[in-house]
Structures are given as C-alpha cells and as structure tokens.
Amino acid sequence: MEKVILEVNDLTTKYVTRFHEDIYAVDHVSLKAKEGKSLGIAGESGCGKSTLALSLMGYYFPPLHYTKGEIIINGRKINNMDPDDLRKTILGTEISYIPQAAMNALNPTQKIFGFIKDVVQAHEPKATKEDVYDLAREKFEILGLSKDVLEKYPVELSGGMKQRTVIAVSVILRPKILIADEPSSALDVTSQKMVIKMLKDLMEKGFIKSMIFITHELPLLYNVTDEIMVMYAGQIIEQGTAKEVVFDPLHPYSKGLMNSILVPENGARQLKLSAIPGAPPNLKCPPQGCRFAERCKYVQPECKVHPIDLQDLKNGRTYRCIFSQKYLRKAYENG
Amino acid sequence: MKNALEQVFHSRKFVAGFSIFMVLLLLVFVYPILIRDKPLAIIGQGTFFPPGIYVDVYDSLNSTTYILNLDDAAINRINKALGDQQRQELKDWLMLAGVPEDQIDINNTELLLDLWEKSYDEALMIPGLTYAEQRYYQRLDDSLEGLLSIEGVVIAKEDAQTGELEKIDSITQFDYVNIGEVTNVRVLPLGTDNFGRDVLTELVKALAVSLQIGFVAGIVATLIGLTLGLLSGYVGGILDDFIMFITNLFTVIPSFVLLILISFSIGQENRGAITIAVVIGFTSWVWTARAVRSQVISLRNRDHVNLSKLSGHSTFHIIVNDILPYIASYVIMALILQISSAILSEASLSILGLGPRTTDVPTLGLMMNWAMIYQAHILGKWWAYFPVIMTIALITFSLNLMNTGLDQVFNPTLRE
C-alpha cells in the first residue's frame, strides 16, 4: 500500500455572501494524495476546484469559512490548528500552493533573491543572507534554472520564467505536497510545456512527494497526472486513473467533458463535438437529487429525489450516478 | 443606475457629507425667506457690535413697566460696573492721586465709592497716566455714577422753544419691561461687522454667492476638462498632441499665479462674482482633462467600443453612449472636488483683494478680506471672521466627504 501524504475526509467549506447566504463550494469532499502520485482535479469554471485548493491548506479567511471535515498531512491533523502555528509549521514546509496568477504576485521593486530571502527567513529567522543564497543556488541548479535569475527583477523575466521561478521558490523549503491551481493557463504553449516539465521533474527528483494539479484543460491534465477527479457543483462526481477517466468516463458529465476535448491529432477532425446544454446549478440552493440531473441526457425521475452517493468500484474508481457502469457504457455506445 | 444610487446612499461618509451640505443649502434658501433684510444694509452706526439681543431703549420706556423686587438686582448692578479689576484700578488711581494706601479698602463698596467721588477730578493731571488711560478713567467714572442711588432716574422732555425740561416719567431700579412687549428688539446672533452690517445675514448671502461661484467654476472647469479629455483621448493623433501641449502648459504654470494675473488684468471695475467664477474655472480644468484622457484611452480599446463602431454608430454616439457612462462617476467626483477647490480659490483671491469687487453682494472671501482690513483679528472681534472660517471649512469638508464616499462606492479597490 502506498503511503498517503494528504488525506481529506468529508471536507465541507462555504462562502458567506454579503447577504449572509451560505454557498457550499466544497461539499463533502474526500481525497487521498499518495506518495509519488499526482492527483488531477477537473471541472468547468465555478465548480469549486479553486475553492477546494484553497480549503486544502487549512487556512481560511473571509468570505471562505470552514464547516466540517478533516485534513491530515503526514499523519498530522491541520483543520483545527491555530492559524499562526499553521503558517509557521505547515504552509511552505509541508504543503505549498501556487495560485493561477502566481507570477503576477512578485513584488516588482524587489529582486527575485529578496523574495526568496523573505520566504526562507519567515520560517528560519536565523538564516543569514549567505545561507539563503547557497540554498537558492543549489535548488535552482537542480531545477535547471540559471542562478542569474536570483539577481533579476521580475520585469526582466518572461511569463514562463516568472512562473517557473515562483514554483521553484514555493518548493524551496521542500514541502511534501504541492497544490498547483492552473499554473500554466495564462501562458502560451511553449512556456506551458516548460512549466509542466518542471513540475514533473519536481516529482521525479523527489523534491515533492505528491502533487495536486487543477485545470480545466483535459489534455494537459491527462498528460500530467496519474489520477483524475472530476468536480461538479462542489462535489466529486468521478474518480479514477487518468486513462480511465479520459477514455472511459462513467458519469454523464465526465462523458460530456471528454467529448469537448480538441487536440491536433490525426482523426480529430472527424470527431463529433458535443456540448452539454444548460448551466450548472446555483449553489445557493442546490437541487435535492443529482446536481447534474437538469442537464443530463439520461435523466430518470428517481435521479431528482435523493442525494446520490458515490458508487465505489474496485481500485479506487468511484462515480456519483444511480446507473450501473454497464448501463452507462451501453448508453454511450448508442449515442 | 438605481442600484448605483442606492449604493451611494449606503456609504456613511457620503451621507454625512451630503447631510452637512444639505443643511447649508437649506440655510441659504430658507434664511432669506425668514429674514427679509437686505444682506448688505448698514444697520449699525459704529463698528463690530458684539453678538446679542438689542432692545430699543425708547420703545422700552413706552412699554408697560413691572416692578420686581429682586434682592440680587443691586448687587448684580454693582458687580457689573465694579468688578475686582475695576476696584483695583480705582485703588491705583487713588494712590497715584496721593491718597494713602491704608485709607483705601477695595472690598467695602460704599467707602470706596465715597472716597472716589471725593477725590476724582476729571481735570486733575496725574503724572504717568497716558491720554488713553485718562479717557478710560473718565468712562469708568461715568459708569459709576448713581450706582448706589436708589432714587431712580427722571425722564424729561425738552421744550423746543424755551429749552425747559418737563418731567414725563421716572424710572426706579425696580422697574422692568417684558422684552416681548417692547416693539423693537433685534437679535444679532453674530453681531455686526466693521460697516455695521448684520454678520449672520451677510454670511448667509455670502455662502449663497460663494456656492454659486463654486458651482459655476466647477462646471466650467469640468466642461472644459471633460471636452478636452474626451477629444484628446478618443480622437488621438495630432489633436491629442496639441491638447496635451496646452494641458502641459497649464500644468507647468501654477494655476494660482495665473488666477492672480488674470484677475488683476481684468481690472477692478469688471470683476463681478460670475466673472471671477469663470476665471477660476478656466484655470483649474487641467487635472480633469488629464484624468479623463487617460480613462478614455483605456476605454477606447475596449471591445464594446469596437463593437459599437462595427454597429455603425457615429463617433458622437460612441462618446456619449459607450464612453461617457463609464467615466460619469469619475467626472462627478472631479466636479465635487472642483467646486470645493473653487470656493477655496475665491476665498484666497479675495483675501488678497483680487476677488469680486462688488458693493451689492458679499462672498466668503470678501468677508474675510473686510475683517482683515479692519483688524478684527487684532481687536478680538471674533464674530467678524470666525463664523466665515467655519463656514468655508464646513463646505469643503462636506464636499470632500461626499467625494470620498463616492470614491468608496465607485472604486472597487477601496471597497471593503
């Protein structure tokens, strides 16, 4: 059995709006990030994937609020830790997070080295400038970044380079797990490839033990991760290995997502692109039964009655639908 | 639009500023209805009458008299005329006049006044007393006359031919009139100014005129700035270069200096309130123009403007429909600031004596100017200038508060 780095059980977090309405953006989510494996989270915008990424760190600030569930990193429960304690002992050293626009968060008036110094000294106040410099140079060398970058200002770097620098800095304290939320979606394809290569290197060289990768771009997700979870309206609706989820999706929503993949490959022109009609439900008052029922082609009256439980197949494959896998596969074959 | 207004009125700062401003505006409109005096009518013969209630003495003689036996009336009267300071001054004079110190008891009113009456002589020249001090003792002597008397005063009428006096009435210390029954009573809450004009009435009128100047100047400045900013931002090219050249020119020359020069060259005769307002507006449009231009440049490349072009709309239509609404909130904020700074500019100009030269309307700046020329601040006549300062502060404070409130609503980065 592989070692579990990050375990999340039944995590629920909510946003509280100005009018004191609760929006459960992460609703009873459980997941396990295993050593040496990367976990992907897919879903359309507004399905709660970025909120999940934020919630995983156990650090909440309004309007995001913790409701229930537990987060365990390396055997340590962090969901009820003191925020200061959490910041000192967990964030950066156990778990690290790269938001979508991370590269824009660099202070334009500070050299990259200054930024690294701030990060390191926040955790090790005694570290001298030389210590930090040695540490940074060593890490940059392993990650294939030139050490000249340390002496540059953010404006002197290209978008891809900035993003790679931010990633390098976020793993400088050797966190066990890295959460990357759309780290490459603002970049062009070449820079994207560099960023992805770096993330893969981090895993291979053992810099980080595990990674959670979030994106709406399915071909990318397929190439980067070992396992994929599909999120819809705050819930996990399907989980499996990357291959299974992309080529043999079970949930009708996953099926719809996979049908929207466009790649420049032979035969792609002959594919029939099919769209999912309608829009996701309003999470202020989610539907009673299956949350996808309104948009589902195969909907039955009983779908709308009770909340649907995850059906657990063997080998960690789960999906949230009342139909059997056999029925679904057959339905997809017949169109 | 409705939504935006609602939000604006949820901002506490805006509501506070708006309330103060509305109170001032209400004062401007309601006061002239209640008090119908001409604002610049000279009513006081003399300068700087202090604030208070003025009762016509002649009318009070003709009013019904009531006798009230009040124990402390006499004591009050003595204390008012003969305070501790006056007693000491009497002692000082007496000693200078050669009365030995041990004979003077300043705490015994009767003895002291007796001694004073015996010793004081107006014509006596005491060495070491200035003329002003001599005059002061004369006045003091007058005020002490009859202080201890209980016989009252006789009112007599002088016969025009013979010059004989005919007694009409007599007043005792116990006679009172009811102020409500006296025909002519005038309240001067802020006294009178150096010309003898009622300061409050004058102040309200000055506030109205200053607001008028502020609005005219603000609107002139905003209109010029908005037009130039829109043209230079939207049309671009050579027109932009030209407008920016002029704008930079105006930026480099300090606008207040320009204001002074223009006001001076217009000449005293032609400087009316509205002229000054236009001049102020003409020298303060620069920042509006620059800000509008930069906003328009960023809006010009937005897709909705492109789409509007593709839908065949004219440039004028695009500017009015697709650009103006986006900068409207900003322009209104700029207008509010322009109004408040125009009021201040007028005040500064007038203090220098370059304000509107008029004899029929006051402005806040002119009131300050008059108070300054007649040395109200040196003479301690606070009512001539302090209320004016407070009014200027209140207007600019309320306008700036409104501006900050609007900024909070329309500037997303300042939202909580």
Place this chain on the structure above:
Amino acid sequence: MADGNEVCLCGEGLTKIYLDGRQKNVAVDHVDFEIFQHKTISIVGESGSGKTTLAKMLLGLTKPTEGEIYFQGKKRDLSTSRKRTEYWKFIQAIFQDPYSSYNTFNKVDTVLLDCINMRGGKRLPHKKKYEMMEDACCFVNLKFDELTNKYPFELSGGQMQRLMIARIFILKPRILIADEPTSMIDACSRATILEMLMKLKKEEGMTVIFITHDIGLAYYISDCVYIMEHGKIVESGSAEDVILHPKEKYTQRLISDVPKIHQEWDLSTIN
C-alpha cells in the same frame, strides 16, 4: 459565387507598426493573404504574434501602416462613415472577452436592436423587431423573454457569447472574424459556441476567419490555416497539411508543445 473559389478579401504587404516613444514595435510585418468565400480560415499564433492586430486591420478598426486590403476585387475604401458602415455590413466580428464586449449601462436588447437598425430595419414596427430578436435568440438556444430588460452582468459568459452570435445572425455578414471567441469560457460552453458558429456558417454561407492560439481547435474547425510568428505568416495551407505535416520549424514546435491524448507528449524537447 456559388463555386466557393472566389477570393473575397485579400491583403498585400499588410504592416502595422506601433510607436512606443522612439521605439518601433512591429506588430504585423508584410503579411499577404487571400481569403476564399465560404471557407473557414484559422489564423494561429501565440500571444504577441500580431494575430489580433491583423484582425483589427481586416475589420477596419486599425489603419495599416503599410499595405492594402482588397475587398471583392477592389481596393478597400473607408474614408467616409457611410463607406465604413457599408463595409461593416459585409464584415463583422466576435471578440475574445464577452465581459468587455457589452456596454454595461445598456440593456442587452440594445445590442440586437442596433443590428436591426443597421440592416435598415429602423422603421419596422415594434412587433416585427421583437420577432426578429426572438428568432435570433432562438437560433442560439436562448429565450429572448428571459433576456429582455436584463443587463449584461446578469448573464453568464457563455450566454453573453451566444448573444454575440445572435447579433451576427441578425447582421448576416459575408465574412465573420472570430477573435478567440472561446478562450475566456470553459470547455463545455466552448463546444456550444463552436457548434453554433458552424451552424451559422453553413446556413448563411459565411466566410469565417477564426483567430486562435489553440491549434487543436484550429485543426478541428478550419479548412485553411495560417500560422503567425512575430507578425509574419510563416506557414499556410490546408488544415490537414499544415497541422499533420508541418514543414516549418516553428509550426512543428507549436504542435509538439500542445498536450495530446492519443500520442505521447514529448517533454524532453525542451532544453
């Protein structure tokens, strides 16, 4: 006109130089192209390759620094506002960001009403206008009754972009320039938008110029592909030729850098 081989828009030596102080910034560099009727053409390039500037020049929103655009065999003339309006009856656009494509102070009906007016329907009775708007919304699977009297910010990104297609449906231009119409919306709505664009093209016989950075999308949708790099067109040809058998190094790199699902994505080519 029916043979579909007629050139309806062509450009010769199109160049756009932006002046940034004294620095010259060449956005589009001597681009030549021909666009045939009833075809779907993709212009593919990374950010900063000048594809959006090229689109703006084609639309007549930006003046080319150099070069000419020929429209239906004649030199394009946009000197008067009447000529511009005539031109824009033939060529229209959908922009990248639906959120900034709307004037947030106008109700969404205005967008469609403007189009009806532009097509000469200014004096039509109110009922007829209403019907036309209803038709257009129906075409993009929107219910007009639910949209009318709403402000743009009350719609989702996908709905906004569909309404932009409804606008094109009313205008019925001969050429449509779609500038990354799907890059700001997520994968599911993307399929919907593409589906509608293709339906529109088929029904109205439009020529579509698709501007995108997504090479997979370009391959799926277009007959003909232009690849742009630093303001120059480096490769052009049929979609099959260019994307499955790229000749230029830049095109090859571009294609190899895109993640795929059936083939191995080779990460080792990066130095």
